[in-house]
Amino acid sequence: LTDRLSEAFRNLRGQARLDEKNIQDGLREVRMALLEADVNFKVVKDFVDRVKEKALGADVLKSLTPGQQVVKIVHDELVELLGGEQTGLCLKHKPVTIMMVGLQGSGKTTTASKLANLLRAKHKMKPYLVPADVYRPAAIEQLHVLARQLDVPAYPSTTDMNPVDICADALKKAAEAGCDAVLFDTAGRLHVDEPLMEELSAIKARCNPAEILFVADAMTGQDAVTVAEAFDKRLGISGVVLTKMDGDARGGAALSIKSVTGKPLKFVGVGEKLSDLEPFHPDRAAQRILGMGDVMTLIEKAQDTMEAAEAEKLAAKMQQAKFDLEDFLTQMRRMRKIGSLESILKLIPGMGGMMKKLGDVQVPEKEIDRAEAIINSMTKKERREPSIINASRRERIAKGCGRTVADVNALIKNFEQMNKMMQKILGGGGAPKMPKMPR
Numbered sequence: 027l028t029d030r031l032s033e034a035f036r037n038l039r040g041q042a043r044l045d046e047k048n049i050q051d052g053l054r055e056v057r058m059a060l061l062e063a064d065v066n067f068k069v070v071k072d073f074v075d076r077v078k079e080k081a082l083g084a085d086v087l088k089s090l091t092p093g094q095q096v097v098k099i100v101h102d103e104l105v106e107l108l109g110g111e112q113t114g115l116c117l118k119h120k121p122v123t124i125m126m127v128g129l130q131g132s133g134k135t136t137t138a139s140k141l142a143n144l145l146r147a148k149h150k151m152k153p154y155l156v157p158a159d160v161y162r163p164a165a166i167e168q169l170h171v172l173a174r175q176l177d178v179p180a181y182p183s184t185t186d187m188n189p190v191d192i193c194a195d196a197l198k199k200a201a202e203a204g205c206d207a208v209l210f211d212t213a214g215r216l217h218v219d220e221p222l223m224e225e226l227s228a229i230k231a232r233c234n235p236a237e238i239l240f241v242a243d244a245m246t247g248q249d250a251v252t253v254a255e256a257f258d259k260r261l262g263i264s265g266v267v268l269t270k271m272d273g274d275a276r277g278g279a280a281l282s283i284k285s286v287t288g289k290p291l292k293f294v295g296v297g298e299k300l301s302d303l304e305p306f307h308p309d310r311a312a313q314r315i316l317g318m319g320d321v322m323t324l325i326e327k328a329q330d331t332m333e334a335a336e337a338e339k340l341a342a343k344m345q346q347a348k349f350d351l352e353d354f355l356t357q358m359r360r361m362r363k364i365g366s367l368e369s370i371l372k373l374i375p376g377m378g379g380m381m382k383k384l385g386d387v388q389v390p391e392k393e394i395d396r397a398e399a400i401i402n403s404m405t406k407k408e409r410r411e412p413s414i415i416n417a418s419r420r421e422r423i424a425k426g427c428g429r430t431v432a433d434v435n436a437l438i439k440n441f442e443q444m445n446k447m448m449q450k451i452l453g454g455g456g457a458p459k460m461p462k463m464p465r
């Protein structure tokens with residue numbers, strides 16, 4: 027998924043100007059990538075429609091960095107799709123009661139133990155484990171073994187007991203043992219069936235758990251989402267845990283679950299060990315999916331450093347050949363903050379093509395320092411009108427900043443060359459043309 031999306035974004039980002047067609051093409055790639063990752067068809071459609079609507083909004087197209095803006099929109103919508111804010115467990119009322127539900131083999135028993143471990147380690151709680159799967163032969167023993175491993179008390183269930191009675195009695199025993207978190211590990215089936223749902227409803231009615239966590243194997247993809255829906259309709263789940271995310275799950279389930287069920291993905295299982303459970307953070311997941319953590323920082327950095335309005339003014343000046351030494355200095359200073367001439371030029375529409383001509387020009391720190399010193403010792407008038415800088419002025423400037431006249435000459439020559447090149451690219455019919463600046 028990440029590879030497909032990065033490709034789509036590379037293309038989008040590379041576009042100096044975006045129009046409806048560019049965006050459509052980019053989003054077609056995004057759509058394919060999501061479908062390939064086994065994301066629910068309707069979820070994909072809604073997602074792409076939402077991104078398209080925002081991306082085609084006037085603000086984005088008129089902005090200075092449409093490509094990056096679109097990438098940011100996709101990122102933000104992805105976070106929304108994944109559930110927005112991270113949702114933790116409801117731990118308000120003691121004892122905290124958590125009921126694990128899901129199909130057979132999804133990871134309920136393992137996750138119940140992992141949660142007991144996490145509640146104790148992170149929330150200083152005293153967990154109590156309750157084996158309520160009396161059907162699968164070794165299910166009770168499995169949880170008892172894990173409980174001993176964790177050194178956590180567990181209810182002494184036996185296969186001849188009724189699961190509803192087990193859970194109700196376990197609440198009393200947990201209180202007697204001074205525990206404040208009770209985890210019910212219920213039975214599963216290979217498929218959703220009515221007797222199971224009735225049993226689970228009965229446990230819910232008797233014990234009124236604060237959390238009903240639906241546990242699903244991430245590798246089952248869309249099935250996980252369909253089954254989650256069925257459990258939710260019947261039981262009203264409070265959240266989802268996707269297990270086996272360490273395997274080669276394509277991630278589609280994680281992307282669809284919130285928008286299909288309306289219930290948040292709270293945890294992901296990332297291994298067989300009891301510590302392999304992580305709270306699910308939509309924002310981090312979105313960044314990982316997009317494979318663009320670094321790109322996001324760069325966008326933010328660039329946005330901080332260069333206000334859009336300022337960049338716009340600069341571009342207009344360049345276009346009218348009014349770019350002076352003062353602007354040159356401002357740009358130099360900016361380079362120091364962002365890093366390279368490339369990253370600055372990228373922020374200016376129409377400059378995408380120019381990048382190829384310039385290559386990745388990295389201006390060394392020392393040069394920036396020197397240029398800054400020289401420009402600083404010029405008068406305002408000289409900066410605005412570099413053409414008036416004659417021989418005697420050059421000498422004065424050189425003295426003022428402690429450099430040689432040759433240094434001053436070199437700087438002015440540099441500036442003139444850059445200016446000329448920009449004129450050529452922007453004005454003189456050379457491609458690419460500078461788009462009309464939005465007013």
Ligand code: GDP
Pocket residue numbers: 128129130131132133134135136137214269270271272273294295296297298302
């Ligand atoms: P249950 O039938 O729903 O109780 O499922 P179990 O808890 O017994 O888990 C079924 C299998 O999945 C076991 O072999 C677990 O070790 C394994 N399992 C559970 N969660 C994870 C996980 O996050 N990653 C991996 N790799 N295996 C897991």
Ligand code: MG
Pocket residue numbers: 134135136159165211
């Ligand atoms: Mg089990």
